[in-house]
Amino acid sequence: MPSTSLNERGNFQFSEAHEKTAAEAVARAAEDLSQFPQTLQTTTVPSAQETSIMVADDKLPERFQWVLNAPEPPGLWCKLQNGMTETIFPLKNKFQHLREHQMSKSLGNLFPILSWGKAYNIKVFRKDLLAGLTLASLCIPQSIGYATLAKLDPQYGLYTSVVPPFLYAILGTSREIAIGPVAVVSLLLSAMIQKIEDPVANPVAYTGLVITVTLFAGIFQAAFGAFRLGFLVDLLSHAAIVGFMAGAAIMIGLQQLKGLLGTTKFTNKTDIISVLAAVWRSVHDSWNPLNFILGCSFLSFILTTRFLASNILQTGRKKKKLFWLSTIAPLTSVVLSTLIVFLTRADKHGVKIVKHIKSGLNPISVHQLQLNGPHTAEAAKIGLIVAVVALAEAIAVGRSFASVRGYHLDGNKEMVAMGVMNVAGSLTSCYVATGSFSRTAVNFSAGCETVVSNIVMAVTVIISLELFTRLLFYTPIAILASIILSALPGLIDLNEAYNIWKVDKLDFLACIGAFLGVLFASVEIGLLVAVGVSFVTVILSSIQPGTETLGRIPGADIFVDVNQYPMAVEIPGILVTRLKCALLCFANSNCIKERILQLATGKQEVGDKGNANGKTQLIVFDMSNLMNIDTTGLASLKELHNSLASEGIEFAVTNPRWQVIHKLRLANFVDNIGRRVFLTVGDAIDACITAKIA
């Protein structure tokens, strides 16, 4: 423990011993100094203090003074306050904004629709109309399918494609994103909510709970944006999302086998082993080949058109035609299969059909909210998880398209938009909506210019709800399953996973951790594993106790890692070392101390055999990349200095950062090492070399 101050019983003796050691050190230092004659940099008059080899203040060149007399950095409270102010109340900037710009621009800032609305014309609208109709053709079957995945009645999926897109169109900044229900969130909702309420036995309570979760998710999302807590979404790293999405896609695919096989008995669990067991049981018990044939044939149709559109190189018109074909393939499948079933009455031969879909616009759902129920707390918890996952998906997809189009997406504003649309959605029978990967890509490819394509889509869905729901009576469930299945390959990004593996092995660990977690445990565990692995990675790379030796680069006074720059030359007798991490803290300081000592004394042993010049006489510790140091680190530095002094090796420190020099001063380390703190390695070595030549 107290490595510097010691306990009562010992105190008075220590000072004696300390003086004795100090005296010895001085004697040794004096011996050393006989080799290093008096220079401007060092005073050689040994005093009774350890600071005898201290560099005199007034003789220092200006630059050294600058290093030693840096202003005090802002304290912790000040930093916290600033951080809070910047993050939560960026009012100062806002007011400035108001002054500088017109009110209208500021309003346009709040409602992006006002900014681009003015320049909107019929030509742009035609493009948006086309994109919106394309979107609707994909959205209607997907919405019904995803509602089934979320264990809700099919109309809830359609409801969710009405209110949220409208609100997003007013509040959102992304131009390409397609709002509505998505596969992963639907799976997440059903997986977590059916643990507390059975969707089959108690569908009303289950639906109410889903809507309550939607309310909470919306509130959380809006709060994240309003309080600028967007970084919470960043906790899911890119790699984690890739792994998580792939795992979720496989789980969703397996769940769809229920529809494809036409079975009724299936598991409620979401780990791969339970689901595979359920599939196995279904295959042996009660599957219906008609469903399977129907589903598979249309799945092949959709996938073939997509494959043709994306892979066969064709120019101009043909390519465009194929794109439209692949885009309307899902709707075509629905229409064709419904017709087939209607004409052949295949539902009487075991083909499962959607049956009744309630027609009419979104009903108000305020009465369904369970805000005083027994599960409210759990609903809030699930709401939080769903909010983060939904935001992660929407922002990832929004950002990637904004980057392609070269505009900037304000994450916090997006979160507010998402939050408001989900809160409003929860009051109008919608479940959690977010930006969909697959539909956003289609929207973009179909040539959307603004978010008006979302409005077009919503209007189309409203018309379908009012007029066409009864036409979907005979739609086979196997077709919905195959439409969901056809959207899944977009969620599995093997290419990106390979890139992650290539660039960063540790990041890949988070990716594969999330993937396996989702697959073998549950969706929540997968998320937890991903975040956990990511943070362990952060800790490990922050505290890895490596050091690197620096050498002078030819033709310049710059010192660089000799491994990275093989042409750099080490200076005999001088060890210039730098950390491979940014923190000198409890977890690594002892290791680092021992490593530097080993380097110093190891070199010395080798030097004993060779020429006398090879003996390490000076260790320069380059602190350029040291961001912070804690009390354990400071104690280790002191111990290192003591040990080196007892070996007769000098110790200098260069380029400490603001926080570090401040702490070194507070802990008296600067005085301990005789103020040998320099700005550059060159400066530090100059003192030594000048002394040698003289």
Add this chain to the structure above:
Amino acid sequence: MPSTSLNERGNFQFSEAHEKTAAEAVARAAEDLSQFPQTLQTTTVPSAQETSIMVADDKLPERFQWVLNAPEPPGLWCKLQNGMTETIFPLKNKFQHLREHQMSKSLGNLFPILSWGKAYNIKVFRKDLLAGLTLASLCIPQSIGYATLAKLDPQYGLYTSVVPPFLYAILGTSREIAIGPVAVVSLLLSAMIQKIEDPVANPVAYTGLVITVTLFAGIFQAAFGAFRLGFLVDLLSHAAIVGFMAGAAIMIGLQQLKGLLGTTKFTNKTDIISVLAAVWRSVHDSWNPLNFILGCSFLSFILTTRFLASNILQTGRKKKKLFWLSTIAPLTSVVLSTLIVFLTRADKHGVKIVKHIKSGLNPISVHQLQLNGPHTAEAAKIGLIVAVVALAEAIAVGRSFASVRGYHLDGNKEMVAMGVMNVAGSLTSCYVATGSFSRTAVNFSAGCETVVSNIVMAVTVIISLELFTRLLFYTPIAILASIILSALPGLIDLNEAYNIWKVDKLDFLACIGAFLGVLFASVEIGLLVAVGVSFVTVILSSIQPGTETLGRIPGADIFVDVNQYPMAVEIPGILVTRLKCALLCFANSNCIKERILQLATGKQEVGDKGNANGKTQLIVFDMSNLMNIDTTGLASLKELHNSLASEGIEFAVTNPRWQVIHKLRLANFVDNIGRRVFLTVGDAIDACITAKIA
């Protein structure tokens, strides 16, 4: 999600859009370049690729080539392998050692006693003898007291002062450390073991469990040392140990009130609220003033002598005399109080006495080990915690004295020594022994030269065990309590706590967390809080998303933080920025991206009003202190570059470290930014300024 690669449906369209954007970028770049005429550094022929503003490879000065063509850093597997080899099997070095030195020196390495044993003489022995006897006078009453604290029979404390010191004397490297039972470990053992076995109802099973835990602790300690896992002990930071020790000392002190008040009913819990409640109940119910008076008067005697010895300035002999007086005060108190009780038969008036202490040497305790019992797993768990705490105390105290005397303590060797002595101890009726703070200080102050003082102490304890245990029959328990109480102030290091507060506020949080955790929850929770807070601190300082602006220092081509060096000058039109953290990762990359964008465009707005030179035309991102970057960070860098390019701002990167340049290359970022990767900020700016002047 896939911010770079996108999903199937969009693919073929993206390439079109991408080309379009690229073409726009090229057009914009060409406009920019009309202001920046053609130089050696940049080729101005716009091509259809985004790499149009790429710096031609062959025209680069040598130094740029060095940056770009660094050799590949060792991969993760290679690093892991090396780490494992270095940590666990440092055989290569060992064999080298064998070759270089004589066999005897190597043996001396294993058994340090052989190294200093040769030079040992009668003069040194006299000093050690004196120190050893002093140690014994303090050790005997403390051992009995600590055994009571651990809820064992008093003789176990004495046993623990026999075998471990002998073994440590042979294997250990510290010269001053005093081995034996210590207060904190005793408290820890009783607090954790009495949860699974009642020491009053089932003393034999309890003792067996304590001995089993000792065996496990020894095995863990030896394993830590043998496999060079010493860093596990480092997880308890300096600050955490200060807080933990202070909290434990207060808990021990409160526990001693039981003895001081002479009550029988007391709580088994170790949180301050339960203990204070128990004290309150005792005071109201069944306390005996005689015990209290006896205890308090001798406590004042011990503390007074200590205070006199440590605080009153006296020279030479007088000071020495007072030191001896303060050192033998505890033994004197025992002898005097025992005599008083024996003569007055005060035990018949309610003074609690030690009664029978089993005499004779340590019995073999192999049969007491519970290796197949129901609690073996829990014993192993407790053994692990106790091992870490015991090692932390021993190594902290060992290091601080080694640092005072100026020699180096090998942590791994110490751990093996501690482990072996505890394993041997568990076979001979000892409980966990370690280095004691208070006794080590006394040993040092009494003038010990080598670890022989421990042997002298052990021999003295053996003699006491054989001959004098019956003399301790009438020793009042209140005296033992007061001796323990008198040792506690040494564990509470207010001075150091203040230092920690002064130097590092976050570190202080770990300190106070451990303190409050021990006080209000339990010893384990305190440890957990300390480790938890320490790691959260590491994470926070690794990912804080700050940037700092750099300026050129007058008279040199060095760029430094303008806040730390107020004399540094920013260059108009150029923003040189550096991170305040060492990782550009998922948790901070988005924040950092937005901050740099804000800085760049914010500056631009101000510049619009002022002179045209004020417009930010170049952002130089100094990566000097960036240790690592993950895939999310790389994606953010790409987005940052795209956004800056669309604003017409150039982007250059300087001084990437080994891992970073490697990843930048792998992710094609080097090509993306037109190979604008330089060694120094000066190099990067030169390209821009040269172009301007021309």
